[in-house]
Amino acid sequence: MSESKNNKKNWPLWEVFVRSKNGLEHRHFGSLHAADAEMALENARDVYTRRNEGVSIWVVESKNITASNPKDNGELFEPASDKVYRHPTFYDLPDEVKHM
Amino acid sequence: MSEKEIKNLEAIFEAKIARDEKIEPKDWMPEKYRKTHIRQMSQHAHSEIVGMLPEGNWITRAPSLRRKVALLAKVQDEAGHGLYLYSATETLGISREELYEQLHSGKAKYSSIFNYPTITWADIGAIGWLVDGAAIINQVPLCSTSFGPYARAMVRVCKEESFHQRQGYEIMLTLANGTPEQKEMAQDALNRWWWPSLMMFGPTDDMSTHTEQSMKWKLKRKTNDALRQQFIDQTVPQANILGLSIPDPDLKWNEERGHYDFGPINWDEFWQVVKGHGPCNKERLQTRVDAWEEGEWVRDAAMAYAEKKAERKVKQAG
Numbered sequence: 001m002s003e004s005k006n007n008k009k010n011w012p013l014w015e016v017f018v019r020s021k022n023g024l025e026h027r028h029f030g031s032l033h034a035a036d037a038e039m040a041l042e043n044a045r046d047v048y049t050r051r052n053e054g055v056s057i058w059v060v061e062s063k064n065i066t067a068s069n070p071k072d073n074g075e076l077f078e079p080a081s082d083k084v085y086r087h088p089t090f091y092d093l094p095d096e097v098k099h100m
Numbered sequence: 101m102s103e104k105e106i107k108n109l110e111a112i113f114e115a116k117i118a119r120d121e122k123i124e125p126k127d128w129m130p131e132k133y134r135k136t137h138i139r140q141m142s143q144h145a146h147s148e149i150v151g152m153l154p155e156g157n158w159i160t161r162a163p164s165l166r167r168k169v170a171l172l173a174k175v176q177d178e179a180g181h182g183l184y185l186y187s188a189t190e191t192l193g194i195s196r197e198e199l200y201e202q203l204h205s206g207k208a209k210y211s212s213i214f215n216y217p218t219i220t221w222a223d224i225g226a227i228g229w230l231v232d233g234a235a236i237i238n239q240v241p242l243c244s245t246s247f248g249p250y251a252r253a254m255v256r257v258c259k260e261e262s263f264h265q266r267q268g269y270e271i272m273l274t275l276a277n278g279t280p281e282q283k284e285m286a287q288d289a290l291n292r293w294w295w296p297s298l299m300m301f302g303p304t305d306d307m308s309t310h311t312e313q314s315m316k317w318k319l320k321r322k323t324n325d326a327l328r329q330q331f332i333d334q335t336v337p338q339a340n341i342l343g344l345s346i347p348d349p350d351l352k353w354n355e356e357r358g359h360y361d362f363g364p365i366n367w368d369e370f371w372q373v374v375k376g377h378g379p380c381n382k383e384r385l386q387t388r389v390d391a392w393e394e395g396e397w398v399r400d401a402a403m404a405y406a407e408k409k410a411e412r413k414v415k416q417a418g
């Protein structure tokens with residue numbers, strides 16, 4: 001929670017996730033400030049769903065999100081790029097075999 | 101980090117942008133990129149927030165319920181746009197409080213157009229038609245700008261903006277087809293908003309200091325002059341449909357260029373308003389500061405209530 005110069009607590013930051021319709025996942029829409037979760041939901045409804053953009057909203061206080069660091073992208077994600085055997089095209093099959 | 105390492109990172113960074121890859125908040129970025137984006141995005145956010153004031157002036161006096169709900173929805177959209185943009189700016193490591201402080205102290209700028217007064221109801225029509233029309237032309241290229249959060253916010257803003265322009269044009273159309281007095285009112289609004297709208301695209305290219313760097317970062321995809329010309333070419337036929345005349349005796353279709361030629365813009369006026377000497381600079385900022393200060397007890401009460409509720413929950417659980 002950020003503190004202002006007069007030591008007062010400001011409304012914390014919340015991340016907003018919206019499901020645009022049933023069958024789809026919640027997607028990150030943006031963030032906003034609110035005093036608590038209930039207000040964050042109400043504000044999210046006004047800020048991010050003024051035109052029927054959603055049927056469900058999640059809010060989570062931003063400080064509770066742990067994010068990977070792009071600096072570690074090499075060790076995190078590169079090992080996957082040389083594992084071509086995880087893809088169907090790696091395997092040689094005769095043309096007669098259709099639809100596999 | 102050594103100078104060589106920074107140079108290397110910069111090269112990777114520039115190559116990424118050249119390949120049209122997006123930059124996300126936690127990615128490494130040159131300090132200048134971060135600062136420029138904080139400046140431009142916060143100015144943009146401030147413009148949306150201050151932009152509510154000239155139009156808010158007419159909500160209680162809208163001529164019909166239809167006009168009133170439309171204007172309310174438009175002003176609410178502008179609040180929303182300001183909030184999208186503030187939260188996108190905060191991803192660059194500046195707090196909302198610092199951003200507000202920069203606006204309220206006058207350190208940060210907002211679009212000068214909002215320092216002009218809304219004297220008659222026709223001004224609401226002219227703002228939607230011209231000011232939002234110019235804003236759309238400025239904003240559409242930003243949907244593909246290099247900084248991810250800015251580009252995503254702009255996609256949402258642009259989707260919502262076209263209703264704003266259409267509601268303004270409809271107001272102008274109604275007035276232009278009304279009584280002679282109403283038509284005159286529409287013409288008067290066009291006369292007052294035309295030149296300030298052209299100034300919204302910023303100084304001419306030869307006077308614009310940030311253009312080159314901004315083009316490289318895709319913060320700008322067309323120059324000020326190109327965007328201004330696009331606005332004029334698009335708006336003149338719309339004025340003809342209204343039966344109103346654009347207040348520029350030099351305005352003329354140039355067959356060879358395939359564009360309208362137009363008269364000189366009064367850049368002295370532009371710089372006067374930018375420097376704080378426009379008709380409403382003081383009033384706008386004061387209204388904004390008052391709203392913020394008078395709302396302080398509400399924000400404090402909400403925070404205190406949230407804390408009390410959280411404490412009670414902890415006690416009950418314990």
